[in-house]
Amino acid sequence: MNLNLRYFSTIERSEEHLCAIVQLLIESFDFYDMLPMDQATLTDLIKEEISQSGTECFDPLLALQGDDVVGVICHFPAQELEARQRASMMSVLRRLDRSGRMKLRARLQDKNYGVGITDVYKGTYVSRVAVSKNMRGQGIGSKFWLGFMGKIDGANIFLHVDENNHEAIRFYGRFDFSRVDFGPITKHLMMRKGSNAT
Numbered sequence: 001m002n003l004n005l006r007y008f009s010t011i012e013r014s015e016e017h018l019c020a021i022v023q024l025l026i027e028s029f030d031f032y033d034m035l036p037m038d039q040a041t042l043t044d045l046i047k048e049e050i051s052q053s054g055t056e057c058f059d060p061l062l063a064l065q066g067d068d069v070v071g072v073i074c075h076f077p078a079q080e081l082e083a084r085q086r087a088s089m090m091s092v093l094r095r096l097d098r099s100g101r102m103k104l105r106a107r108l109q110d111k112n113y114g115v116g117i118t119d120v121y122k123g124t125y126v127s128r129v130a131v132s133k134n135m136r137g138q139g140i141g142s143k144f145w146l147g148f149m150g151k152i153d154g155a156n157i158f159l160h161v162d163e164n165n166h167e168a169i170r171f172y173g174r175f176d177f178s179r180v181d182f183g184p185i186t187k188h189l190m191m192r193k194g195s196n197a198t
Helices: 015-028 039-051 078-094 098-110 140-151 166-173
Strands: 004-007 061-065 068-077 124-131 157-162 187-192
Touching (some): 004 140, 015 068, 068 140, 078 124, 124 140, 157 166
Antiparallel strands (some): 061 068
16 A cells, blocks of 8 residues: 655645545544534634644645545654643634633543643654554554654654543554653653654
């Protein structure tokens, strides 16, 4: 199975590509389930994030099979995590009225939801990973991940995984990721030490 890895900014963009990316991200990232907004507003939010520099989803790496988007990885320098989270959250809050903001706050507190890196790490932070549901179990995720690691050229890689997502924890473990935090939140920071890392 041949995959073509391209950044969103380098492809001839179509509404079809954008909608496929949005759908993959919605399916794969539980944060979007907590947002008290309708589907159209959520879609507009994610489209803005993909196109607006400084957000968590800006210019994602795509796995293309032919012209179909079958995978998405959003990543950026780990040192930018806090600023990008803030920019992304501001995009969310601009779309919510007071009641919606209160609902979101309650949902985030109820789930003890939050991610961050307490120390400044050098490397790449992965904020989103998505593979098309109908392509799972065919080795696409592994091929995509190996291609991604080749593109970042030996840097440390950081990401957060829900403590109950045993499938993802096993997947990243196959690529030498290990847990590096033990805080009270339900997302575990995992790291893969890069070959060029200092």
